[in-house]
Amino acid sequence: MALEYAILVSLLEQPGSGYELARRFDRSIGRFWTATHQQIYRVLGRMEADGWLAVELTAQSARPDKKIYSAAEPGRTALAAWLREPVQPESVRHEMAVRIRAAAFDDPAALIPEVERHRTAHAELLDRYLAGEQRDFPDLESLDVQQQLQHVVLRGGIEYERMTLAWLDDVLVTLHKLSH
Amino acid sequence: MALEYAILVSLLEQPGSGYELARRFDRSIGRFWTATHQQIYRVLGRMEADGWLAVELTAQSARPDKKIYSAAEPGRTALAAWLREPVQPESVRHEMAVRIRAAAFDDPAALIPEVERHRTAHAELLDRYLAGEQRDFPDLESLDVQQQLQHVVLRGGIEYERMTLAWLDDVLVTLHKLSH
DNA sequence: GCTTGCTATGCAACGAGTTGCATAGCAAGG
DNA sequence: CCTTGCTATGCAACTCGTTGCATAGCAAGC
Incomplete structure (x- = not known):
């Protein structure tokens, strides 16, 4: 699926937290790939586990830690490989x-x-x-x-x-x- | 979801079996609403259970019965109601x-x-x-x-x-x- | 004779995506 | 003071959609 890659692109353009990503998906990126915050958090967790992302924790008083994600080298490599894969015919929903x-x-x-x-x-x-x-x-x-x-x-x-x-x-x- | 309604439209235009519907979704209807035969069979079962469809069984020697579906009155009513519902913003996947x-x-x-x-x-x-x-x-x-x-x-x-x-x-x- | 492909339906398992809810403090406005 | 809304993350349950496989006879081509 392309959600991983859409997130990677967004983080390469600008690192950010899951929350920030969700808002970007409501605006710029979401013009061509929609996703809810739920999906984003879940995929971020998987990508982090796979080593595609680097995480920097920012402690915040009286709030949960803010996790600032950025693309790591394995993520970049995966993105480069994906760019060369054949595009599958888009599933249309009009x-x-x-x-x-x-x-x-x-x-x-x-x-x-x-x-x-x-x-x-x-x-x-x-x-x-x-x-x-x-x-x-x-x-x-x-x-x-x-x-x-x-x-x-x-x-x-x-x-x-x-x-x-x-x-x-x-x-x-x-x-x-x-x-x- | 609109798959029910896409199937209803297709059956109103021309009654047919699940298999025939699947092929239509590979051709004409599939231009604006894609679906695999699996999805179609499952949704057809649900629509039949809900009384949206009429079914005519055609016995075939040495083959499973062919089920010819056509839209029933409750299906038409549901379609008319759906036409008046607000269109939800389409989820984009480019x-x-x-x-x-x-x-x-x-x-x-x-x-x-x-x-x-x-x-x-x-x-x-x-x-x-x-x-x-x-x-x-x-x-x-x-x-x-x-x-x-x-x-x-x-x-x-x-x-x-x-x-x-x-x-x-x-x-x-x-x-x-x-x-x- | 054997493989390939078509008609025709369906189960099972999985992955993608949605919806509802929960937490929790802070700021703004009435 | 109280409600509303924003930041920030996440669980649980569900529905939607995909993939792989199975059945089973018939027809066409090699």
Whole structure:
């Protein structure tokens, strides 16, 4: 599974605690790999046991110790090996597509409010991507390797959202036409 | 979960056995909702127990009975209720995006062969979508409700593949540039 | 004759991912 | 003062999804 590797990448970009990782997964990394804090803590434990991570304990008065994780050499090696493995075909889960085909057996107009809500959510995400691009990559001429790769992933996210918005508009036109 | 509903839609479009459903999930429905035959058999059993499906047993000499499933009224009702539920934010799993960001901590050039393989797979899928469009929707002026909804979903698949191909080309240009 | 592959269903075991809950102090706002 | 919310970690129980295997006859190709 790729969760280990997503965590490794995140820790290579910036060491942090399980809690911090969970919040990153709610924001930047979570754009292309979602995970709850439960999953993250469990996988962190396994990775630590496998020697993929280095841990630095920070004692905190009256709180549990904060564990700052960073990628260790075996983790880096595992990541390099994984990069060379064949990508397995992604398992697709497009709930909206199922719903649209389901609408043929009910009232197509019933789906319109949910498609509109969905469209709003994607429009907001696109705005956040574009704002993030302005903030994190103001000068596209002076990016290091890491930033260039982050930027090409972000461009993918932006194009995905644009495509999705155009398609949802297409869906709405179709649903309205069918509701005559 | 939406697997129940994906199965219901598939059975409403055309009744069939678990085996037939599994093959449909390898082809048309599987474009937006993947499932193995194991999952399908298990969920079919649960749906039958819940009265969502009607079953017709066909005795076959020297083979296990073939169970032909079709959607029953409670299934239709459940589907209609589900259509009106809020869509939960889709959980994203873009392994390629994780790998691209991972490439910053290894040799970016090492990723190129896998990206190219990935690109070929998506190009083939786009070709199959376009061929399927020609075959199943030759006359766009005379489609019934079901076909119009199937077609708008297919258009989404086509646009998704086009967007993905353009992005993978962008990724390849970026990786080549970083390998100087 | 033998292997390979297809139809057709299913069990068992495992791994991935989710949900609910628990702890516990600190800070902010009403 | 009291509630709400944040930091910070983790257990337990559950559901979802995957993998490997088993059965069993029939048809096609070598």
